Amino acid sequence: MNRILAVWRKEMAVQLVSPSLYGIAAVFLVVTGLNFWKLSVESAGTPTAMSVLLFGPMFFWIITLALITALTMRSFAEETRSGSLELLMTAPLSDVDLVGGKFSAALTLFALILLPTAGYPWILRACSSGVWSVDEMQVVMGLAGVLLMGAFYTSIGVLISALSRGPVLAALGIFAALSLIFFLDAFWYAGPSGSVQRFLDYASAIQHVMDFSRGILDSRAVLFYLSGTGLMVFMTVKAIESKRWR
Amino acid sequence: MIEVKHLTRRYAGVTAVDDLSFSVEAGEVTALLGPNGAGKTTTVRVLAGYLQPTGGTVTVGGLSLDRDALEIRRHIGYLPENAPVYPELRVREHLELMGDLYGMSLRKRLQRIEWVLGACGLGETANRIIGQLSRGYRQRVGLAAALLHDPDVLILDEPTAGLDPNQGRAIRDVILGLAGSRTILMSTHSLAEAESLCRRVLILNRGKLVALDTPADLRRRSLGCSRVAAEIRAPLEAVREKCAAIVFADTVEAEAAGEWVRVRITSREETDLRADVFNLAVREHWALRELRADHHTLEEVFMSLTGEESHE
Numbered sequence: 001m002n003r004i005l006a007v008w009r010k011e012m013a014v015q016l017v018s019p020s021l022y023g024i025a026a027v028f029l030v031v032t033g034l035n036f037w038k039l040s041v042e043s044a045g046t047p048t049a050m051s052v053l054l055f056g057p058m059f060f061w062i063i064t065l066a067l068i069t070a071l072t073m074r075s076f077a078e079e080t081r082s083g084s085l086e087l088l089m090t091a092p093l094s095d096v097d098l099v100g101g102k103f104s105a106a107l108t109l110f111a112l113i114l115l116p117t118a119g120y121p122w123i124l125r126a127c128s129s130g131v132w133s134v135d136e137m138q139v140v141m142g143l144a145g146v147l148l149m150g151a152f153y154t155s156i157g158v159l160i161s162a163l164s165r166g167p168v169l170a171a172l173g174i175f176a177a178l179s180l181i182f183f184l185d186a187f188w189y190a191g192p193s194g195s196v197q198r199f200l201d202y203a204s205a206i207q208h209v210m211d212f213s214r215g216i217l218d219s220r221a222v223l224f225y226l227s228g229t230g231l232m233v234f235m236t237v238k239a240i241e242s243k244r245w246r
Numbered sequence: 247m248i249e250v251k252h253l254t255r256r257y258a259g260v261t262a263v264d265d266l267s268f269s270v271e272a273g274e275v276t277a278l279l280g281p282n283g284a285g286k287t288t289t290v291r292v293l294a295g296y297l298q299p300t301g302g303t304v305t306v307g308g309l310s311l312d313r314d315a316l317e318i319r320r321h322i323g324y325l326p327e328n329a330p331v332y333p334e335l336r337v338r339e340h341l342e343l344m345g346d347l348y349g350m351s352l353r354k355r356l357q358r359i360e361w362v363l364g365a366c367g368l369g370e371t372a373n374r375i376i377g378q379l380s381r382g383y384r385q386r387v388g389l390a391a392a393l394l395h396d397p398d399v400l401i402l403d404e405p406t407a408g409l410d411p412n413q414g415r416a417i418r419d420v421i422l423g424l425a426g427s428r429t430i431l432m433s434t435h436s437l438a439e440a441e442s443l444c445r446r447v448l449i450l451n452r453g454k455l456v457a458l459d460t461p462a463d464l465r466r467r468s469l470g471c472s473r474v475a476a477e478i479r480a481p482l483e484a485v486r487e488k489c490a491a492i493v494f495a496d497t498v499e500a501e502a503a504g505e506w507v508r509v510r511i512t513s514r515e516e517t518d519l520r521a522d523v524f525n526l527a528v529r530e531h532w533a534l535r536e537l538r539a540d541h542h543t544l545e546e547v548f549m550s551l552t553g554e555e556s557h558e
Contacts, residue, residue, distance in 0.1 A: 002349070003347075003349065005347070006346045006347050007347065009343065009346060010343040010346065010347060013335065013339060013343055014332050014334055014343075015334065017334045017335065045345055052324060082330050082333075083327070083330035084330040084331065084332060085329055086291075086294075086296050086324075086326040086330060087324075087326065087330055087344070087391070088347070089295075089296050090294045090295050090296050090319055090324045090326075091319060091344075091347040091348060092316045092317070092347075092349060093316070093318050093321040093347060094316065094349060239500070244296065244297055244298045245297075245298050246257070246258075
């Protein structure tokens with residue numbers, strides 16, 4: 001555990017001094033903030049749940065996939081390109097320590113950047129002189145749902161980064177894979193008979209988060225995302241191990 | 247200290263290291279020399295624990311690379327080729343994080359950081375961002391990181407490659423300062439460097455060990471024992487003929503330089519031919535303006551062993 005934490009600290013230190021991280025965070029918050037504002041203006045007068053305004057729009061998810069791509073693309077690929085992976089792989093760390101530290105650091109950054117979105121409803125309430133009400137539980141549970149799926153997506157990003165030679169290639173691979181999984185997931189949920197509109201409305205990732213925010217804990221979904229994350233982390237460990245044999 | 251037995255490493259279809267066996271004694275500085283593609287980096291990477299060997303065994307300080315993979319890494323300080331570092335970080339931050347990865351306590355880390363900063367001449371750059379430093383300084387940061395956890399064994403992959411002569415000398419000075427207290431194995435393709443730093447030289451070619459000896463013994467063993475160079479004022483043909491007649495002279499190379507003749511005589515025997523050449527000149531009433539023992543350079547040894555040009 002100590003060694004995983006050492007890798008986590010190293011990863012956070014390198015990421016937190018990189019200006020691009022702040023650029024990415026700013027873009028994510030501005031874009032999701034504007035989107036939230038636009039939706040709340042449009043739906044003024046009709047009772048709409050905060051979690052729907054926050055996590056409901058397809059656009060929020062696309063930008064979230066982009067955020068995860070940006071946070072994970074450099075994870076292993078940048079170290080492979082610069083050669084510093086050799087430093088980590090010859091330090092007294094197991095491959096599990098290395099992957100665990102990298103994955104948890106990427107997830108921490110994702111959580112840190114996501115967290116401020118939870119403040120949007122309160123800002124809206126303050127600006128609209130109390131017309132909108134905020135159900136805290138709804139927002140917190142919705143956020144937990146996004147984090148759960150974020151963990152799964154982050155683990156996919158870290159795996160692809162470990163398989164790539166450089167961050168640019170990794171970014172293309174990660175965004176393609178995440179989009180594919182996100183939309184396939186949606187397709188499966190809506191069923192092949194559903195119309196395109198229904199399919200997009202009920203993108204299952206979105207549906208899961210909506211359920212979450214309503215307090216409905218679908219254990220199958222939780223299990224699916226948790227075991228998926230575990231599987232991806234395990235595969236990343238194997239990918240790093242295989243580098244020693246290549 | 248380092249024992250390598252029948253080490254083999256293959257990459258998809260290519261054998262980079264082929265049945266390599268050698269050992270390095272504690273406190274010894276050994277150079278791993280060879281042309282590009284000889285298997286130096288692969289050997290070094292296997293020893294540092296980065297690559298798994300295809301076959302053979304490696305032990306360092308009695309620990310096996312196979313069974314004690316993590317423990318062995320605590321005893322090894324490794325500087326990879328091109329000294330990768332985190333360019334975003336400051337020198338001190340980089341060292342702190344590397345110490346953390348090696349499981350050093352905060353107190354030990356702070357203590358050792360001061361020591362390595364001093365030893366590697368980084369005192370004034372401790373708070374600068376690594377990406378803004380020159381290549382020579384980045385190399386020093388890499389070396390400082392390799393030394394940080396106070397390893398018994400240092401494995402350095404081309405520590406001075408790509409540096410200007412001053413930067414190279416600074417790194418060599420650090421290595422010289424460590425010789426004796428640490429076991430050092432360094433790969434290099436600079437023969438002068440190997441000769442000035444290392445007690446023993448290990449020459450690899452196409453993944454195989456072609457020689458392992460002290461620089462002086464290597465010279466003697468692989469190319470005749472002794473060679474004498476002289477400049478004599480006499481007709482070229484006469485010099486060639488008379489010199490060839492000297493007992494123990496095996497080959498004579500002579501060339502005219504104005505009215506002087508430059509001659510080199512090689513003997514396979516361990517004998518000093520300088521007296522013979524002097525006596526010859528006296529006997530023939532030739533003027534002699536230079537007479538010296540001509541050492542083979544390690545470069546010539548290298549070329550004769552590997553059949554290739556060196557890179558420096």
